[in-house]
Structure formats: structure tokens, C-alpha cells
Amino acid sequence: MKPAAFAAAGAALLLFFILSAGEQPVVLSYSDFWLLAESGQVESVTLSDGEYWHSILTDGTAIRTPNPRAVDGKERLLALDIAVKERESALPGWALGLIAVGAFILFSQAKGKGALGLKKYAAVQADERAPDITFQDVAASGETLQSLRDLAAFLKEPKRFADYGARAPKGVLLYGPPGTAKTLLAKALAGEAKAPFFAMSGADFVQVYVGVGASRVRELFRKARKSGGGVIFIDEIDAIGKKRDSGNDEREQTLNALLTEMSGFSESDGIIVLAATNRLDTLDPALLREGRFDRRIEVGLPDCGQRLQILKVHARKKPLHENISLESWAGQTALFSGAQLEALLNEAAIRAARRGSGPILESDLESAFCGVTVGEESPRLMTDAEKRVTAWHEAGHALITHCMLPDARLTRVTIIPSSRGAAGYSMSVQPDRLLLSRKDLLAMICAALGGRAAEEMLLGRENVTTGAANDLKKAREIAAAMAKDYAMGETGDPDKDENAILADAMERASVCLKEHRETLEKLAKALLIKETLRENDLKEILTP
Numbered sequence: 001m002k003p004a005a006f007a008a009a010g011a012a013l014l015l016f017f018i019l020s021a022g023e024q025p026v027v028l029s030y031s032d033f034w035l036l037a038e039s040g041q042v043e044s045v046t047l048s049d050g051e052y053w054h055s056i057l058t059d060g061t062a063i064r065t066p067n068p069r070a071v072d073g074k075e076r077l078l079a080l081d082i083a084v085k086e087r088e089s090a091l092p093g094w095a096l097g098l099i100a101v102g103a104f105i106l107f108s109q110a111k112g113k114g115a116l117g118l119k120k121y122a123a124v125q126a127d128e129r130a131p132d133i134t135f136q137d138v139a140a141s142g143e144t145l146q147s148l149r150d151l152a153a154f155l156k157e158p159k160r161f162a163d164y165g166a167r168a169p170k171g172v173l174l175y176g177p178p179g180t181a182k183t184l185l186a187k188a189l190a191g192e193a194k195a196p197f198f199a200m201s202g203a204d205f206v207q208v209y210v211g212v213g214a215s216r217v218r219e220l221f222r223k224a225r226k227s228g229g230g231v232i233f234i235d236e237i238d239a240i241g242k243k244r245d246s247g248n249d250e251r252e253q254t255l256n257a258l259l260t261e262m263s264g265f266s267e268s269d270g271i272i273v274l275a276a277t278n279r280l281d282t283l284d285p286a287l288l289r290e291g292r293f294d295r296r297i298e299v300g301l302p303d304c305g306q307r308l309q310i311l312k313v314h315a316r317k318k319p320l321h322e323n324i325s326l327e328s329w330a331g332q333t334a335l336f337s338g339a340q341l342e343a344l345l346n347e348a349a350i351r352a353a354r355r356g357s358g359p360i361l362e363s364d365l366e367s368a369f370c371g372v373t374v375g376e377e378s379p380r381l382m383t384d385a386e387k388r389v390t391a392w393h394e395a396g397h398a399l400i401t402h403c404m405l406p407d408a409r410l411t412r413v414t415i416i417p418s419s420r421g422a423a424g425y426s427m428s429v430q431p432d433r434l435l436l437s438r439k440d441l442l443a444m445i446c447a448a449l450g451g452r453a454a455e456e457m458l459l460g461r462e463n464v465t466t467g468a469a470n471d472l473k474k475a476r477e478i479a480a481a482m483a484k485d486y487a488m489g490e491t492g493d494p495d496k497d498e499n500a501i502l503a504d505a506m507e508r509a510s511v512c513l514k515e516h517r518e519t520l521e522k523l524a525k526a527l528l529i530k531e532t533l534r535e536n537d538l539k540e541i542l543t544p
Helices: 001-020 030-038 073-079 093-113 113-121 142-154 158-162 182-193 212-226 249-263 304-315 326-332 338-355 362-373 384-404 438-459 465-484 494-515 517-530 536-543
Strands: 042-045 050-056 062-068 083-086 171-175 199-200 230-235 271-278 295-298 410-416 425-429 532-534
Touching: 030 050, 030 062, 030 073, 042 073, 042 532, 073 083, 073 249, 142 158, 142 182, 142 199, 142 271, 142 295, 142 362, 182 199, 182 230, 182 271, 199 212, 212 230, 212 249, 212 271, 304 326, 304 338, 326 410, 338 362, 384 410, 384 425, 384 438, 384 465, 384 494, 384 517, 384 536, 410 517, 410 536, 438 465, 438 494, 438 517, 465 494, 494 517, 517 536, 532 536
Parallel strands: 042 083, 171 271, 171 295, 199 230, 230 271
Antiparallel strands: 042 050, 050 062, 410 425, 410 532
């Protein structure tokens, strides 16, 4: 360390000890302090990030209490009608400045970057403008939109709700699978209310050095208060809000700062905090208690009607051919998220632009659909034997889907390899359902095992291939859920029940293929000739 740096650091430490010396107030333990507080003998408390809380009793006596750094400390004090003040440090400004200079020199020496070494700790840069999108630009369930409209009304007309004694929720948690437009919904809320929008990701708060994240949380809320309120949105709150395990001091301090800030603002501040997560079960209970994120809005995968609205939103500026039916595509995209639907139309537009003439065609959408779901076609060389095995494998999937899942639509079966490693694939569209029966789940396992069952019929058990790896994984996942989550086993032993379900499904699939062997052979032969069978081709072969 250079002499100048050493001297600055030494002066800072010396000032600290000098200013800390002298007569000090009485020190009370934390438990003794709360005895006085709850008996009404505490007049005011000054909170800081330092070692002690500084308090004044009703008789004027000054006391100190070791800082417990408790999450709910400020709330308890306010509940007892004790005046609460906050300060960053007990040192005067000129001392803080000198200490900061010493710290700056030390940091610069350590990093070897001078002033640029502090660039990563720059002030929070959050967009304070109201977004230019509203609820008309998003498609979500009626329950989700109604909940968000209530929040927008709170921001626009707080008096109307106050007259009825209703309070705006401080924190609202949007949870659901990835790609369901949680960020877009938060922007639409701010845009609908014409309120400033402050958005950051949870990862933006987490830094290597302890204290940076907490400082950024405080700054974010200061910006919102300075703007007269608005919507604070924290995406991926999991980054700072996971259940605490004492393994990350920075994350825990950041979470404590967020909880304190949420407890510290009132309805009159006009602030609503939204956060998004894909995993509600991983969040710390302190985040989910009343007064924090006490309203939760599920943002699930869209149903058929919502998918149609999402497709219409993303198709507004795309030149679709007049023969394209978005209603039909909404029906074919069960379990697609909003992000996947946007990607589907975008990929179709890219294909049309690559072609260089005319509007987006149905063929562009079909090609894009395959690219989004199973990967691009990759015409790798296959031997005749591999083609024959693949044809039987995919014909087995298609035939059992047709026989055991009659409500599903078979839309495409191919033996052309894909860029994701599949030798071929069978594509079917399942209807939107809220509940599935044991029979439905067992039929889905049978369909997944149909390829392996067809291979065994063609080659014998000793010569089956690795082509069923993904099918077996899918079948095991469904069987495990049936045994462990849905209590659909026979013995109550999850492992035994899972194996029994898989064995039963494999037996059913084999029996089905033997009963319809002639149709299975027709499908396999047609695949070897055409390589790809579309919905009409499949209906012609499968319909008696």
C-alpha cells in the first residue's frame, strides 16, 4: 500500500475512535428495551446502520440498545406510537467525507483502476416515465386483468377507495411459468394509470460487496417518492427473496432493506410495488406476510381464447395472408406461453422475409411451428435400416395417440431428423383441460411408449434402439407424478407404483399395436415414401 493510502486510512480510523470517545448514554439490552417500550416509557428512537439504536425515554434519559437488525423492528416501534427517526451514521458530514476519501483511495489501490473502479456502483438508473402501453396491448385472463385494473384505479383515484376504508396493497406478486408476460402486465398497469414506472431486476441489486444491494433498494424507493409515487417493479425477485439460510450476507441485507422500505411507506405515498417470480414456493415467508406482498396474482398459461387474442396483438404489424386462420393456430398451440406465441409469428415473418416476396403464408407458420417446438429440419444422412426403424417408431406414437387419445389432433408425423437431435417426431394438439383423469394420464404414457413398443414389435426386445430416450423420460415424469403427487398408485409405495404404472402402460401399448398391426404397417410405409404426413394424410390412413 502506498504511504498516501495508508495515511488516509489511518486518519479515517483515528477520527472514528476520537468521535466515538467520551461520555456515552446508558446501554440497555434488547429485551430490557422492549419492556420499557411496551410499558410506554420510550419517547423516540433513532435507527441507524450502526452498532446501536439511540433512544430517549419519556423522562428525558438517553439510552443505547445494541442494534438487533430485526426485520420487523421499525414496525413494532410504530405500532407502539413511538416516534421513529432514521439516520445513516452517527458521524458528522465532514468526518464521513474524510472517511470516504480514505475508502476511495484504498479501493482504487486495490483495483488499480482509480475512479473508474467505482463505476459498477453507479446510481440506480430506472425509467421514470409512464409506459406507452395499456391493458389493450396485452391479453390475459379476466381475473388477472381485473386485479390489475383495481390497482390502476387505486393509483388514479385513491380517494374513491379511501372513502370506503379500502387500502391499496403495498406489494403485489405476479407468479407463473416463464414467458407469460408478467413484465408486460406490470408495464401495462403503469401505462393504464399514467404513473411513473421504476423497473429493475432482482439480479441488479446483488453485488459482490455487502451493502451495495441495500443501498440500491433505498435509492429506488427514494426515486419513487420524489416522483410523487408510481409503480416499482422488481423482476426475478428470487435473486434477493429466496428463503434465508444465512449463506449470503449481501442478499440477506438487500432483502431486509426491501422489507423495511415496504413497511416504511404509506398509502398516501402513491406507491405500489410489483414483483415477478416463476417459483412462489422458494420465496422467504417474510416477503409473503401481510403488509408486504400480500396480494398474489397468478399469471398462468393462456387458454385458447387468450392465445387467439395474443396472436392478434402480435399479428397487427405483420402481413399475414388472408387464408391464415389465427383461430386455427390458437387451437394448435395448447400450452404455449405468450412469449412462445410471439416467437412463432416472428419466426414465420423471418421465413417470409427470407423468401423475399409476398405475405406470410401458412407454410411459413407451419415451418416456424416446427422450429419453435422440435427444432429445424436437419436432413442428415440415415441408412435405410434407420429410416425403417424411425418410420415404425413414429407410426407407433401416431397410432396409439389416435386410439387412446381421441380428443387429440394429430397434425404432423415425420421421419426427417431435427436440429435438436430427434430422428423424427409425431406432433399432436391436446385440448385445453383443467383436470385430467387417471385414464387420461395412463393414455398419455401409452402414447409416449408407443414408439418403443413398435420397435419391439419390429426388431424384438434385444434390438431396440436409443431413439426412445426422450419418450421414456416423459413417461417416467407422468408416472412419478401419478404415484407421488396424485395418489393414483395401488400400493402406496411411490417407487413400486411408478414402475407398475409404466409396466401396465407398456403392456397396453403393445396390445393396441398388435390389434391394429395392419394400420401400423400402412403408416410406416407411407412415412418411408413421403417422409412427412400432415393432418389430412393421417386422417385418410387412420379413418376406417
